[in-house]
Amino acid sequence: MSAWPLVHEAVLDPTIEPFVKVHGEPAYSYYGKMPEMNGLMRKAMSGVSVPFMTSVLDSYNGFKGVKQLVDVGGSAGDCLRMILQKHRFIYEGINFDVPEVVGEAPSILGVTHIGGDTFKSIPAADAIFMKWVLTTWTDDEYKLIMENCYKALPAGGKLIACKPVLLDDSNESQRTRALLEWDIFVMTIYRAKGKHRTEQEFKQLGFSAGFLHLRLYRVLDY
Template sequence: MNKKEEDAIIQGQSMIMQHLQSFLIGVAIRCAIEKIVDIIHNRGVPLTLTHIAHEINSPTLNLDGLSRLMRFLVRKQILDEVHEPECNEPLYVLNYCSKWLKHDERNSLAAFTMWMTHPDSTSNFLGLKQSIIEGDTAIQKTYGVELWDFVSTNPQYNRIFNEGMACFTWSTMDAILSSYEFHGVKGTSVDIGGGIGTAINDIVTKYPHIKGINFDLPHIISDAPTYQGVTHVEGDMFKAIPPANSYLIKSVLHNWDIILNPRGDGVFDDACINFDIIMFMACNIGGRERTEDEWKAILEDAQFNSSKLSRFLRTYPLWKLTMIDASKRV
C-alpha cells in the first residue's frame, strides 16, 4: 500500500467518525438555544464563561461541562471565540450561524430546531432500515401510527410541531413577499396546509384586497391565533377544500409524493438531500423532495398550463426559494 492509499484510508476513517458523531451537533445546538444564545444576545457584548455561568444561574451547574460545550460550539463554528488583552478568559460572541438561534425573532430557526431535535422527532429516524426493507414509514415503525395521527394525539408535540412550522415560514415569507407580486391575486386565496396561518396572514397584511383562508387539519387549526382578514377553516384536503380564486401550497406537496438538485454544490443542496430522507421517513404517501423536471411532470399530469418557475435567494431569510405559478387548463 502506498502513501496515497494510506492517507485515503485514514481520511475515510475520519469521515466515518465525523458522520457517526454528527448527531452531537444537533444536541449541542439545542443546548445553546435553551440558554446560551439568548444570554449572549441580550447582553449585547462578548461574554466570558464566568458571565454565562452566572446568567444561567443554576446552583448545580457543571462549569467543566459548560466549558467543554462552549469549546465544541466554537469548533463547529456555531459560536465565535474572541480574545481581548484586558481579559484573562476567552470571550464568546454570536456569529452568522448562531444569530439564527435567537428566540422571539422573526428571522429565527430556534423553534424549528427545537422541533427537529425533539426526542419524539429524532427517535423515529432509527426506523429507516425497517422502512426501506418492510415498507411503511419510519414513524409508523416506531410509534405504530403515521405522522399526522401522532401529532394529533400528542398535544405538547403538536404545539412544538406547529411552532417549528411557523418558524420555518417566518424565515421564508420576507423573501417571498419582497420578490413575488400578489397584486394579480383577486378575491379569495386559500393556503392549503397553512399551519397556524403565518403565511396567509403575511400575504393579506401586505395585500389587504385578498380575502385569506387558512386551511388545515383540526388539531393544527386549534393552535392558530386570530388574524385580521384571515378565516381559519378545518378540514382534510384529500376530501374537500374551500372554494377560492387561487390557492397557495407552500412546503406541503413534498409530504405526498424544494427543487432537488442531487449533484448540486449550492449552499443549500445538502440540506435538500437531508430533507428528502426526512420526507421518506415521515410521510406515508410518497413524501419526497423533487427535481425541476419532476415538478413539471406532476403539473402536466394534473393538466395545468405551462408553469412559471421563479427562484430567488436572499440574505434573509434562509432558503433558496422556488415558486411555481400554474393555472388549471380550461
C-alpha cells in the same frame, strides 16, 4: 427521535415509514392526538416560516389580482397573515389545515380558519397558496392533492406552490446536499416515498391533475 435508528428500513421497505413502525400511526395523525406535539409543530412552522416569508414577499409579486386566497396546509395561519398584510387587495383569506391544527390557531383579521383534509376537498377560492406541503407525500398523494386544488379553483385560477426545486443532476453543492438530507428526514418521519422534486417532475404531476401551465419563479435561490 425513536424512528431514526430505523432509517435504513425505509430503504429496504418503503411501504411503511420508520415513524409508523415506532408510533403505530402516521406523523400528522399522531400529532393531532397529542396537543403538546401539535403545539410544538405549529410553533416550529411559525419559527421557520415567518423569516422565510419576509424574504419571499420582498421578491415575489404573483399575488397581483388575487381577491380570495386559500392557504392549503397553512398551519397557524402565519403565512396568510403576512401575505394579507402586504397585499391589501386580497380581501378574504382561508387558512385550511387539519381540524386539530386550525382549532388552536389564533384569530387573524381577514382570515377564516377551516379544518378539513386535503385528500377529500379544498375550500374554493380564486387562488391557492401552498408552502412546504407536497414534499411529504408520494406521487399518487401529490396528484390527489393537485386534483383537489384544481377542483377548488375557477377557470384560469392560480395555484402558487412554494417549494424547493431539485436540480436535474444532483451535484456536490451545499444546496443539493441540504435538500437530499431533508429527503431523508421526510423518508423517516412522513413518507418513505416522499421527496423533493425537479422542475420536470412538478410539471408532469401538475399536468396530470389538469394544470397545463407551470411558471417557475426563483426566490432566494430556493
